[in-house]
Amino acid sequence: MDRYQFKPKSKVREFIGEKLIALTALAALIGIVLIFVFIFKESIPIFVDKATQEEVTIDRMVFKQTFYEDEDAKWIWQPNSDIPKYSLMPLFIGTLKAAIIAMLFATPLGVMAAIYTSEFASKRTKEIIKPVIELLAGIPSVVLGFFALIVLATFLQNAFGLTFRLNALNAGLALGITIIPVIFTISEDAMTAVPQSLRDAAIALGANPWQVSFTMVLPAAMPGIAAGIVLGFGRAIGETMIVLMASGNAAISSLSFTDSIRTFSATIAAELAEVVFGSPHYSVLFLIGTLLFVFTFLTNLSGDIILTKLRERLQGRMS
Amino acid sequence: MKRMKTLFALGVIFALALTLTLVPAMAQGSGKPGTITVKGSDTLVRLGQRWAEEYMKKKPGLVVQVSGGGTGTGIAALLNKSTDVCQASRDMEKKEYAMAEQKGVKPVRHSVALDGIAIFLHKDNPIQVLTLGQLKDIYTAKITNWKELGGPDKRIIIYSRENNSGTYGFFKEHVLLGRDFAPEAQTLPGTASVVNAVGKDLYGIGYGGIAWESNVKHLSVKKDDASPAIEPTLTTITDGSYPIARELYWFFNGQPTGEVKAFLNWALSEEGQKVAESVDYIPLPKDMAAKNMIP
Numbered sequence: 001m002d003r004y005q006f007k008p009k010s011k012v013r014e015f016i017g018e019k020l021i022a023l024t025a026l027a028a029l030i031g032i033v034l035i036f037v038f039i040f041k042e043s044i045p046i047f048v049d050k051a052t053q054e055e056v057t058i059d060r061m062v063f064k065q066t067f068y069e070d071e072d073a074k075w076i077w078q079p080n081s082d083i084p085k086y087s088l089m090p091l092f093i094g095t096l097k098a099a100i101i102a103m104l105f106a107t108p109l110g111v112m113a114a115i116y117t118s119e120f121a122s123k124r125t126k127e128i129i130k131p132v133i134e135l136l137a138g139i140p141s142v143v144l145g146f147f148a149l150i151v152l153a154t155f156l157q158n159a160f161g162l163t164f165r166l167n168a169l170n171a172g173l174a175l176g177i178t179i180i181p182v183i184f185t186i187s188e189d190a191m192t193a194v195p196q197s198l199r200d201a202a203i204a205l206g207a208n209p210w211q212v213s214f215t216m217v218l219p220a221a222m223p224g225i226a227a228g229i230v231l232g233f234g235r236a237i238g239e240t241m242i243v244l245m246a247s248g249n250a251a252i253s254s255l256s257f258t259d260s261i262r263t264f265s266a267t268i269a270a271e272l273a274e275v276v277f278g279s280p281h282y283s284v285l286f287l288i289g290t291l292l293f294v295f296t297f298l299t300n301l302s303g304d305i306i307l308t309k310l311r312e313r314l315q316g317r318m319s
Numbered sequence: 320m321k322r323m324k325t326l327f328a329l330g331v332i333f334a335l336a337l338t339l340t341l342v343p344a345m346a347q348g349s350g351k352p353g354t355i356t357v358k359g360s361d362t363l364v365r366l367g368q369r370w371a372e373e374y375m376k377k378k379p380g381l382v383v384q385v386s387g388g389g390t391g392t393g394i395a396a397l398l399n400k401s402t403d404v405c406q407a408s409r410d411m412e413k414k415e416y417a418m419a420e421q422k423g424v425k426p427v428r429h430s431v432a433l434d435g436i437a438i439f440l441h442k443d444n445p446i447q448v449l450t451l452g453q454l455k456d457i458y459t460a461k462i463t464n465w466k467e468l469g470g471p472d473k474r475i476i477i478y479s480r481e482n483n484s485g486t487y488g489f490f491k492e493h494v495l496l497g498r499d500f501a502p503e504a505q506t507l508p509g510t511a512s513v514v515n516a517v518g519k520d521l522y523g524i525g526y527g528g529i530a531w532e533s534n535v536k537h538l539s540v541k542k543d544d545a546s547p548a549i550e551p552t553l554t555t556i557t558d559g560s561y562p563i564a565r566e567l568y569w570f571f572n573g574q575p576t577g578e579v580k581a582f583l584n585w586a587l588s589e590e591g592q593k594v595a596e597s598v599d600y601i602p603l604p605k606d607m608a609a610k611n612m613i614p
Contacts, residue, residue, distance in 0.1 A: 078499045080482040090502065154519060163474050165520055166505060248505040249481075260505050270481050270506070273392050276418060 036293055042286035045278075055280040056086045061287075077251040077262065079271070079281045086284050090251035094168070094261030098243055099236035101172025101257060102179050106232060109176075110183030111225055117184075118191035119213040130188070137181035145245030148174035153246065160258075166248035168261045174242045179232040186231065186307070190224020191217050193314055223313070227306040234299030238292055240265040264288050355579055357385040359393020359406035360485050361509045362528045363567050366432060366600050367406055370586050373594050377585075381578065387509075390485030397570055398422050403579050405570040408434065408485030408528075409492075427571045429611045431586055433601035435551040436490060436563040437529040438538040439517045446470050448548040450541040451562055454494050457524060460501030465522060478513050478525035479504040486510065489565050490526055529556070530599035556601045567600070580613050587612045 045052040064073035067083050075089035117129050153170045156162060162169075194217050202212045218225075248260025249270065268285050275282045357367050364387035371383035390407045394415055397405040399422075411419075411426055419426050438454065440446060446468055449457075456462040457475055466472045479500050480487040491497065507513050510527030517525040518534035529537065529551045539548040542562045555561040575583060585591050587609075592602035603611070 076499075076502060078502075080488075081499050082497055085499075164476060164505070165516065165523075249507070250503055250505045252502050260503070262506075270508070271483065273388060273395075273483060275391075276395075276414065 036290075039286055039289045039293060043283050043290055045280070045283045046287055049283075052280045052283055055084055056284055061086050061088045061284070075253045077267075079284065084281065086280070088264075088284075088288070090253040091262055091264050091267055091288070093253050093255075094247070094251065095237060095263040095265070097168040097255075097257060097261055098172045098175055098247060098263055099233055101169060102175035102236040103229065103233055105173055105176035106179035106183055107229055110180045110228065110232070111187050113180075113184050114187035114191055114225075115213055115218065118188050119209065119217060133184050134181050136177060137185075139177075141178060141239060141241040142245070144174050144177055145242040148242060148246035162258050164248055164258060164260045166246060166260055167258050168247065169257050171243045171247035171261065171263075172257070174246050175236050175239055178239060178242070179236055182232040182235055183225070183228040186228030186303075187221065187225045190221035190227075190307075190310060193224070193311070194220045195314065220314075221310075223306050223310040227303040227310070230299050230306065231303040234296045234303070237299070238265060238296045240269050244269050264292055268292075353380060353578075354382045354384065355404065355582055356402045357383060357404040357406060358388060358396045358402040359404075359570075360390045360408040360567070361387040362408040362434060362484075362486055362530075363406040363432075365530065365598055366567075366595055369594050369598050370582075370591060373591075374582055374585055383582070389481065389483035390488070391483035394570070397426065397572060398424050400424065400572060403571070403575075404582075407568045407570055408565065409488045410568070411570065412488075425573045427574050429569050429571075429583060429587075429613075430566040430603060430607065431569050431583075431611070432567045432592070432595045433556055433603060434565055434567050435529045435556040435561050435601065436486065436494075436526050436565065437551045438540060438563075439514060439523075439525040439527065439535040440538055441517055441521045441523060442534065442536050443521055444470065444536075446538070448539045448541060450543055451494060452543065454540070455496065455498070458490075458495055458500055458504065459498050460503055471522075473522045476520055476523040477501065477504045478516050478520075478523055479506050480510075480513065480527075481506050481508055484509075486527055490563075493563060493565075494526075529601075553596075553601055557604060564601075574613065584612050 046056060046058070064075055065085070065087065066073045067076065067085060075087040076085040077087055077090050078085040113129070113133060117126050121129060148170055149166070152174060153165050153167075156167075156170055156173075157165045198216060198220065199212055202216045207216070243261075243263045244266040247263065247266065249262045249266055250260035251262040251267075252259050268288055271281070272285050275285060357371065364385060367385040371385045375381060375383055390405075390409055393402065393405040393407060394411060396402040398415070398419055410428070416426065438449065444465075446465065449468065453462065453468060458477055458479070460477075462468065463475055464472065465475055477500075479490075482488075491500065505516070507516060507525075513525035513527050514533060514535050517523040525535075537551055539550045540562055541548045546562075549555050549561045551561050551563075556564045569583060569586075571579065571583075574580075587603070592608060596602050602608070
């Protein structure tokens with residue numbers, strides 16, 4: 001047993017080592033706070049600066065506006081215009097549409113794959129399926145975007161006779177591919193964590209594997225699945241490259257899933273490079289960045305809280 | 320175990336040291352002697368690269384770095400003094416001139432080539448001619464169906480460029496006469512993407528420099544109903560009869576000297592303009608080229 005005992009040679013060395021490691025952990029935290037402060041700071045002129053407010057106010061970003069006398073009030077995103085128009089609604093609708101399609105596509109696939117892997121697959125199959133699905137998460141999003149732009153878009157247009165080649169459906173499906181591993185991994189972990197004793201009890205009462213999976217494991221792991229969905233949704237909102245390439249980037253406010261869309265993240269990526277430093281347009285882009293930051297932060301936080309609760313509950317049952 | 324702990328500590332220290340040395344190194348940026356940086360318009364980037372290649376062959380030891388990103392990006396770089404040459408497919412806006420003055424930058428403009436904005440259609444689209452007015456109506460969504468122009472009963476899919484593009488700015492000013500693009504216009508990141516998209520879309524329409532053709536057809540354009548239909552070619556753009564033509568510019572901070580001046584004069588020389596023609600840009604008429612050189 002002697003070799004498992006640690007005897008620090010010097011207290012000073014241990015002290016320095018510990019502090020250094022604490023510093024690295026703290027660096028990530030400080031980094032996040034600083035990033036948020038910086039992003040938010042750049043959007044402050046919208047709230048306080050008079051000159052900026054002449055061009056853009058919260059009101060004008062949210063409500064329909066009339067810009068030309070011969071037209072009705074509309075939501076329009078046209079920041080580079082004689083009359084700049086900064087309505088965030090078309091972008092918001094676009095972002096939500098892409099994320100919803102991605103979730104509708106990825107949730108059933110991810111959850112079903114998780115049920116199969118944790119309940120039905122043999123150990124050997126499981127060892128193949130799990131890493132392969134998790135490998136999906138490693139595909140660079142620009143590659144997926146490229147695939148959606150060239151292959152998927154043409155296929156969808158020919159298959160469904162769509163008017164727009166690049167549209168919300170196309171972007172949403174490609175986005176879904178990046179979400180599947182998120183939902184799959186977390187759901188699968190939650191299902192595997194359901195104690196074997198519960199399964200044994202159900203089988204002892206005469207349930208078949210199908211009933212065990214759907215009436216026992218699935219409800220018990222539901223919070224984990226919910227956490228996976230929430231985290232996946234956060235990812236779908238923030239993902240940039242795929243929507244930039246595959247969505248058509250037209251800021252249309254419509255409910256149709258086959259219209260082109262322009263999302264928050266793609267708008268920042270496309271416009272921040274050319275924007276005049278300190279202009280109202282610049283502030284609005286940073287406000288969008290703040291919104292995205294807050295939103296993904298909240299989804300990640302709630303996902304984490306659900307997971308912690310689940311872990312406590314399952315452990316509580318076991319004892 | 321002890322070895323692992325030491326290794327880990329070493330790793331942490333190494334990572335910290337690396338960060339500390341890399342950060343100042345990355346902050347330095349360009350500005351080395353013997354290097355000319357060229358940045359800006361995506362329309363001009365191919366020409367810039369060809370010029371750079373030819374010129375570097377003539378002047379061994381000199382490095383010319385060319386990158387795109389859009390006219391807006393190039394102008395921003397010029398104002399931040401991070402490029403020697405800004406390639407632009409439109410003039411600078413009043414707002415940008417004001418920004419330059421604020422930052423102590425004196426933009427100087429030289430024309431380096433001509434370009435016509437071609438209207439792209441799918442090869443199988445029956446439409447051959449449109450007027451400027453019809454183009455404006457299409458791009459502002461007053462006309463939304465090919466039927467209204469004598470084509471098939473199909474919705475017109477309009478392709479446009481991101482708003483940092485000089486081509487976008489020029490088209491908006493000269494064809495849309497300042498009005499906004501329809502929100503339905505799909506924005507793509509470069510002329511190459513527009514050509515690619517229209518080539519795949521039977522009912523699409525796009526616009527961009529005439530140097531790109533590949534798998535789309537160039538439409539003939541009429542100034543108004545009464546004028547003749549003009550096809551965008553070398554001759555019609557040089558003599559000014561094609562209605563959507565423009566000059567392409569290089570901007571400098573102050574009148575260029577030394578290496579940069581020599582590069583400009585060479586690009587405007589007969590040899591440089593031949594290079595432009597070889598990659599499908601329109602060379603400047605001789606007197607115009609001479610006027611833009613620096614003695």
